[in-house]
Amino acid sequence: MLTSLSLRLRIFLFFCLLAAGSAALAAGALAFGWSRGDAGLPTGPFLTAFIAFTFLNTGLALGVWLLFDENVAKPITRLSADLRLRAHSGVACDVDTEAARYLGDLAPAASALTETMSSSVMDTAAQVARETQRLKSESERLTALLTEIPIATILLNPAQEIVLYDAQAAAVLAQIAPPRLKAPLSDYFDMGAVAEAMEAFEPAPGPVSVRLQDATASLHFDARLKALGKDGHMLMIDVDTAQSAPIGQRPLVFDFDLITAAETKEIRETALCDLCYVPFDSETTGLSIETDDIVQLGAVRVLNGRIVEGEVLNTYVNPGRPIPSASTAIHRVTDADVADAPDIATAGRRFHHFARDAVLVAHNAPFDIGLLRRVQGEMGVEWDHPVLDTVLLSAVVFGTTEDHSLDALCDRLAVSLPEALRHTALGDAQATAEALVRLLPLLEAKGIRTFGDLVDATRQHGRLLEDLNS
Template identity: 35%
Template structure:
């Protein structure tokens, strides 16, 4: 029983027992003296002496207890909390406790212990850093490689929780909201095909087996081609790797080509049948009558028009089947220059600040091959290559001094392979791939040229700001324990969402949110890539006094979404997580008031860093965010203070330091922490449902 009481309560009980014992001893002595004298007339005097002695003893003991509590108990508790912070929260530096002057050598010894611990930890960290630098470098290279993989990559646990995702996967599933670590995959992809493939691979028992499936996003019905492969070895519910490719556009392109093909047959079949019928009734060798001649001409003209139109539409749609990458014109010209020099040709290459949509290898091969064949005919030896912008196209010209190239010879060359070992790649296939043509023309003053238009060209400009493509992962989530009851879950196994709000004022019943920010903590670390930070339009003026605090003006929120949209986004972001805030009742009051508007309930478990600070450092300490972060060695940049994201990150960093301190005090589960927090209810109201700790 006494083990559950803190030091100050134990000392208070000790002095209360001392006062009670002294008063009992005085009462017993006076009673025995009265009995020995056997003088009833002295009873009032004995009672008066006993009362005075009892009050003096009680006052003296209370005074000594107060001095002991203020100069011994409180300094010991503060020293213990600061030692625990340095032991578990990795805070460096000595311990300064001015109220510990009556503790003798305890405070200097504690400070020396803290400094020794910091030095030992620094030496150990330096040693570990040296040994792991190579692994860190390889890890960074692996992350860079995985971030550039052109397909979406997901790694999921056997319970279908996300353990890894890369940038393309984020893009593919973005219609359903950006993914998050330890979130259920089926929040983003429909579960039917994935569950079926997972079960089928488990039953197959082949570690090298893979399953190709088609799945769709939950929002937007985007069709994705996926391949699943199991990992995890001997477990009954192994995790799996899922690669994703968007086939929605490919299916649409295929459907368009099929529709075009069907239309080709439909529009050609009727004129061809009419022509055949007309020719069958026409006697061989005779001239057709005027009416029949007119009908023949109409059907032939209609057939030719249909073929021309359908051919043009086919050319326009061919880009869907030939994905051509963007190529810098300077790179293409440099490659062409090198190829021609290797063939012994002299080439003058111009400059062109253009980006081209083409297969650079094929274009270089075609132009270099044609230049070599022109030189072999002795019509030209020195060449000039120009590439000029022509609207949305670019015109590449191969110019030489000499005779022009006959069209028939050019057609023959286009039908020949560009490389001896690759007979299927001819000049004609390259032109077909790029849906273009090439032709000869005079270039003036005895010069001739070959002209090759290249489609989809644009000028190069300043490089846009790069889009972050970092991979996000935590492989320990593959073996993470799952709990049906939050109260039984270990603190390190829970997912947390730390958040903060900025408002128009300090009255939740009448003020509104103007900014909300949140970060996710998964498996004991803050996930840098998973952040919610947005302004909110309160649909009311922001008082100047509030703007002075957080710096948000009416103009800044004029185009911002309202609380309905932001509230739903935040609810989705925090789904399945424990909410963490500093002075949570204030922020939660705003969210609870918005629940009818957004149609969602914020029934998440909640932890308040104010109460956690009181548990670890005692209620008598100051528990503001500034005091807590200073106590834990966390610096909040001045420009970030009183911004939602700045205070959120500071609260998250403080919470991550508080977690190991709680575990060091023996609070291993969420239920244990909640039970201890509720003992500090007079400081702040706990917002959790009572059933969370009933189990």
């Protein structure tokens, strides 16, 4: 039962038991001495001696525990976190042998192990880097080729979720809502015509023509739908290349792991690796949830433990009032930047669609989520997403005594955070996403496999920040 408690807490409870046991033995010894004394022997001196002993003994136990905690328990916790970081995230970190100097040969042995692993990992990483560069070059050639073809291509898995889209398809989808992998096609188009086309595959196994329209019937596209057997369907939309790319050049966005759709489970039972995450950040007019407003929103998406390149939300937000100069000095967002930007209702609805069916991730989430929930009535949506806070994730992995600021966490996880992007919504969102990607394998290494396991673990650190999951 006690194995579920942290090492430091178990050691503290051990010293408490030791102090209580000593007090009990002292009480027994004094009681025995009093019982062996003459009749009518006063109990006052014995009681005074017991109280004095208990007080001094508790102080001694507390002092020894503090020394033990500082020189043994904390170094062990830090050493185990460093080893997990090296083993599961590939982050190069040096073992702090000075902090672990009272652990005997454990720290030097751990240091030797990490150095041996480093040389092996570096050799493997060099080979992977060469192969990755070759695949990247091929992907860039394929992207350039598809961009020149006046057909928007979308690959759907058997659950009719988006597995791949090219630059032309991204432009088409963006006219309706932010494009995103794993999104159901029904989030963008009316599915009536698509269902009819799928029924036509039996008499006509080739591509079937379909007339697509969005939910409001204000946009229409001519398309063809082709069955790919057990791999799903390919949707090819005819577009005008001169008019179809208002959002600029995009890479080919895909994740073929999505072809096999994961079985839908209750969120608490879903494995961490099967969840979609949207790390985000907001810049504001100040630090009050009740009275300040958002001036910039930035977000990225994480699928299958990887940041989805090309799926980014970055927008200024017009707060409807001047931005204080003290706030501008921090995030560098000026009144001129937000003058023509959408209001929070419009920007919030777009972000809500971008984060649909995802777990929201933020650093100090109660602030950012609180700002969104305060104005959700204006947006006409509900911010009832599951939420993770990287402050609490850091505490679960590295312990509560470490510094859990975003800068400290990024430094610990070897996440590069250029100063020019610090305190920008997208820059901090990107840093949060990269930290999350490195934290997930560390959490799984600690036996935290599902979202429910993770929520239970973060709630043990509720004194740091409130957990926002009901």
